[in-house]
Amino acid sequence: MHPNRRGTVLVAGGGVAGLALAIALRHRGLAAVVLERSAGPDRSGGGLVLAPNAVKALAAIAPGLADRVRAAGHAAGARGAAPHRSAFLDERGRVLGWVSFDGYEDRWGMPAVTILRADLHALLREEAEEAGVELVGGFAADRYRDSGAHVDLVARTGAVRRGDVLVGADGINSAVRAQLLGDGDPPYRGFTAVRGIGPAPAAYPDGFIAYGRGLVLFAAALGGGDLYWVASMTAPRGVAPRRPVAEVLARVIDRTSTWHPDLRKVPASADPAGCVVHDVHDRPPPRTWSRGRVALAGDAAHPMVYTLGQGAGMALEDAAVLATALAGTTLTETALTGHGQAGPGQAGHGQAGPVAGVEQALRRYAAERGPRVRGIVRQSRMLGRIAHVRSPLLVAIRRAILIAATRGTDGGGQSADVFGWTPPAD
Ligand SMILES: Cc1cc2nc3c(=O)[nH]c(=O)nc-3n(C[C@H](O)[C@H](O)[C@H](O)COP(=O)(O)OP(=O)(O)OC[C@H]3O[C@@H](n4cnc5c(N)ncnc54)[C@H](O)[C@@H]3O)c2cc1C
Numbered sequence: 169m170h171p172n173r174r175g176t177v178l179v180a181g182g183g184v185a186g187l188a189l190a191i192a193l194r195h196r197g198l199a200a201v202v203l204e205r206s207a208g209p210d211r212s213g214g215g216l217v218l219a220p221n222a223v224k225a226l227a228a229i230a231p232g233l234a235d236r237v238r239a240a241g242h243a244a245g246a247r248g249a250a251p252h253r254s255a256f257l258d259e260r261g262r263v264l265g266w267v268s269f270d271g272y273e274d275r276w277g278m279p280a281v282t283i284l285r286a287d288l289h290a291l292l293r294e295e296a297e298e299a300g301v302e303l304v305g306g307f308a309a310d311r312y313r314d315s316g317a318h319v320d321l322v323a324r325t326g327a328v329r330r331g332d333v334l335v336g337a338d339g340i341n342s343a344v345r346a347q348l349l350g351d352g353d354p355p356y357r358g359f360t361a362v363r364g365i366g367p368a369p370a371a372y373p374d375g376f377i378a379y380g381r382g383l384v385l386f387a388a389a390l391g392g393g394d395l396y397w398v399a400s401m402t403a404p405r406g407v408a409p410r411r412p413v414a415e416v417l418a419r420v421i422d423r424t425s426t427w428h429p430d431l432r433k434v435p436a437s438a439d440p441a442g443c444v445v446h447d448v449h450d451r452p453p454p455r456t457w458s459r460g461r462v463a464l465a466g467d468a469a470h471p472m473v474y475t476l477g478q479g480a481g482m483a484l485e486d487a488a489v490l491a492t493a494l495a496g497t498t499l500t501e502t503a504l505t506g507h508g509q510a511g512p513g514q515a516g517h518g519q520a521g522p523v524a525g526v527e528q529a530l531r532r533y534a535a536e537r538g539p540r541v542r543g544i545v546r547q548s549r550m551l552g553r554i555a556h557v558r559s560p561l562l563v564a565i566r567r568a569i570l571i572a573a574t575r576g577t578d579g580g581g582q583s584a585d586v587f588g589w590t591p592p593a594d
Contacts, residue, residue, distance in 0.1 A: 174198055175499025178321050178331035180309040181338030185466025185483035187292035192229040192491030194299035205308035210289040213444045214363030215396030217388050220276035221589040222481030228488040228591030240291055241283030242391035245272025252374045256570050259380040261428025265574025276587040282388045282396055309343045314460040332499035334462045342468035348459055354449035354471055359556050360408040361400040362420050362445050364438040368395040369430035378431050382558040383423050397434050402556050409447055414440035448473055450549055453542050458530035470541040473552035478544050492592040493529040
């Protein structure tokens with residue numbers, strides 16, 4: 169165990185949630201060990217749009233982190249920046265409305281930032297190393313034992329790490345969640361997503377969302393004339409991710425072959441080697457996602473459909489809130505409490521060594537995050553349904569709604585509840 173008097177947090181999974189949480193903990197004086205199943209850095213393709221609330225979470229996680237991410241990515245709506253607007257289009261390239269990013273930093277405190285996933289990951293790893301996080305690769309978490317006084321995380325190889333708290337940040341198919349909640353596989357939402365990078369059409373340098381029948385093409389500017397794009401299409405579960413990427417990309421190209429030339433050129437000019445394919449799942453977030461000394465963060469707690477662009481944002485918010493909750497607690501405290509309730513498979517907590525403070529901090533974190541992420545998971549799923557409608561009648565209704573919703577607005581006002589989030593005070 170790390171010789172930190174205030175205690176050590178084990179973090180299963182070194183993705184956005186895990187690395188961000190570990191950095192935030194180190195900046196609050198706690199030891200953090202990230203146990204990641206991959207041996208090396210994540211070089212997976214595609215990008216991410218970090219909304220203003222996500223960038224605010226980065227600023228709260230560690231001083232200077234938001235600035236580093238802004239510098240590595242492409243900011244939209246930054247103070248003093250050139251106008252930035254993205255179009256809603258139909259498949260023929262007709263404009264249904266616009267969404268403006270102008271004034272985001274003034275209104276929400278931060279701009280939105282589009283960044284390559286591999287760049288964000290590399291930057292978080294670097295920041296974690298600088299902050300003194302212990303990064304362990306090749307550790308695929310399998311199960312844990314919560315004794316009430318400490319937690320042992322057991323890898324598939326049988327290797328064991330001991331800590332005072334365990335956070336499962338091991339993504340959508342979380343092993344920690346499987347043991348903590350035992351609620352099965354996440355439901356498939358009916359569409360598969362292909363992500364790639366390529367040149368922006370001259371007419372839409374800042375990006376667009378183009379809606380077709382059962383297929384939606386989203387693109388966001390990366391700077392330098394390039395776009396990060398996602399094409400998601402209705403598909404049977406589990407089929408596309410098992411096929412070669414080039415084959416799935418060819419299917420997207422085929423399904424967009426009648427689209428406006430500016431739009432169909434986006435997937436058609438992509439290099440399959442730079443594309444990634446994922447089926448899209450989510451889960452209704454559970455009532456709680458902590459028990460004893462164990463909690464979940466990021467997709468392990470609340471995977472969501474990507475349509476609102478908030479999955480990584482919620483993971484970063486989780487990191488800021490959870491680190492702040494734990495920072496006020498001595499994790500290794502050994503008072504007699506009798507407050508702890510033994511969960512299934514856990515030792516009782518009524519003897520020396522239980523830490524009601526830790527359990528309460530984890531419960532407080534899950535209780536604070538629950539209502540917010542539940543709403544965002546629901547909204548994202550609804551948008552996913554609307555984006556992938558196939559029947560001509562529903563397509564026509566969607567078109568009318570989009571035109572009405574963006575008429576006379578800049579599209580930004582509806583985001584107040586999501587972008588207006590404020591990080592907790594330390
Ligand atoms: C098509 C698409 C587009 C998206 N676009 C956006 C967007 O624009 N903006 C946004 O905010 N979000 C977006 N998201 C969502 C975002 O990618 C996720 O919400 C985010 O990556 C979640 O981070 P995480 O760390 O919880 O999980 P992950 O990034 O999945 O990381 C989990 C980590 O845990 C590791 N791991 C898994 N199992 C184990 C184990 N047993 N033991 C140890 N380690 C393990 C994995 O190797 C991985 O490193 C998008 C998602 C998709 C599918």
